[in-house]
Amino acid sequence: MTINILFAAKAERWTGYEAPLTRALTDALPGREFKLATDLPPEEVDYIVYAPNSDLQDFAPYTRAKAVLNLWAGVEAITGNETLKIPLARMVDFGLTQGMVEWVTGHVLRYHLGLDIDITRRDAKWEPRDQPLARERGVTIFGLGALGQAVAEALVGLGFDVSGWSRSQKAVEGVRCLHGDTGLTEALQRADIAVLLMPDTPATQNVINAETLAQMPKGAFIINPGRGPLIDDDALLAALDSGQIAHATLDVFRVEPLPDDHPYWAHPRVTVTPHIAAATRNGTASEVIAENIRRSEAGEPLLHLVDRDRGY
Ligand code: NDP
Ligand code: OXD
Numbered sequence: 001m002t003i004n005i006l007f008a009a010k011a012e013r014w015t016g017y018e019a020p021l022t023r024a025l026t027d028a029l030p031g032r033e034f035k036l037a038t039d040l041p042p043e044e045v046d047y048i049v050y051a052p053n054s055d056l057q058d059f060a061p062y063t064r065a066k067a068v069l070n071l072w073a074g075v076e077a078i079t080g081n082e083t084l085k086i087p088l089a090r091m092v093d094f095g096l097t098q099g100m101v102e103w104v105t106g107h108v109l110r111y112h113l114g115l116d117i118d119i120t121r122r123d124a125k126w127e128p129r130d131q132p133l134a135r136e137r138g139v140t141i142f143g144l145g146a147l148g149q150a151v152a153e154a155l156v157g158l159g160f161d162v163s164g165w166s167r168s169q170k171a172v173e174g175v176r177c178l179h180g181d182t183g184l185t186e187a188l189q190r191a192d193i194a195v196l197l198m199p200d201t202p203a204t205q206n207v208i209n210a211e212t213l214a215q216m217p218k219g220a221f222i223i224n225p226g227r228g229p230l231i232d233d234d235a236l237l238a239a240l241d242s243g244q245i246a247h248a249t250l251d252v253f254r255v256e257p258l259p260d261d262h263p264y265w266a267h268p269r270v271t272v273t274p275h276i277a278a279a280t281r282n283g284t285a286s287e288v289i290a291e292n293i294r295r296s297e298a299g300e301p302l303l304h305l306v307d308r309d310r311g312y
Helices: 011-028 094-113 115-120 146-157 180-189 210-215 233-242 282-297
Strands: 003-008 034-037 047-050 067-070 138-142 161-166 176-179 193-196 220-224 245-250 270-272
Touching (some): 003 011, 003 282, 011 034, 047 282, 067 282, 094 146, 094 193, 094 220, 094 245, 138 180, 146 161, 161 180, 176 180, 180 210, 233 245
Parallel strands (some): 003 047, 047 067, 138 193, 161 176, 193 220, 220 245, 245 270
16 A cells, blocks of 8 residues: 655655655665655655644544655644644654754854954954863763764763763763753853753743852853743843843744844854754754655664653
8 A cells, every 4th residue: 555645844855855755765665666756645645754844733524644754854833733642753854963063063163262352353363371181171961862962972072071961860971961951050150151951841941040140159151042932132241231141142932933133143153043043954853754764664663762741
């Protein structure tokens, strides 16, 4: 029987996915017939390859569908969808992970080395300064999941004093793994540079607030490629103005695109990037999707299943 796979993402994504997804499905399902399309009768669809910003928001008519396979790592825009009753898998993709490692490492090194001082200097002042080694710089990764762990390992490789904070206890070589409410204070105190890589859930919203910002070392840096709601924006702006936080690099926001009049745009101690930290890569992501369809057809458990109650 033909496996019908609906590609439900913005139309412009189809051009990039059609060929690699077809190739990956052909490799993963030898001898099986499949149909991959952007439009199929809902009652005939077996799998939905999905982006939360697609027009598909009502899953009720997809009575035969076995799983929704998300093209994004973040699932906050779909976990609350009451019409979704079937398993939901999120994206864990080599390309996405590597992209995040490179983006975070670049911004950590920018802060660690004080690169802005030299890049923006125009006053002809020759002012040598001491450069601490990475091992003298505490970096805390808030969120030690697929992305956080990879980032932590890369920073350990560069010699940083890396801590990580998660909901449950983790073990990552070279990383001081802290967790839960009891681990939060130490995680904050060790964060000369804080990297936020948690999902947006009711439990993580505003985790960076006036109280937690005050527990970080004075003059700390914040890098947020996680999600906008992790930060209480007013509290961060106040901490930037007081010097408690020296600078923030923000890739994600409560409202995207970030509105023209948002104070982050003009703030001298904020760098805004337009949600570009890491993108799902068509080729590697297609292999992840195809592998999950193969698993489902073989009666094996899906990879990267979302716990809808936990929200990630
Ligand atoms: P994972 O689900 O693999 O990891 C999430 C981590 O956050 C886990 O370590 C988890 O703890 C921790 N966490 C969740 N809730 C809490 C909590 N209440 N307290 C403490 N820790 C918590 O996600 P990924 O690493 O794959 O992705 C992380 C996020 O990065 C995505 O949800 C998305 O928002 C963002 N993202 C941003 C991109 C960009 O371009 N800006 C690109 C891709 C992703 P535990 O391990 O105990 O479960
Ligand atoms: C994602 C993202 O969640 O790009 O994949 O933010």
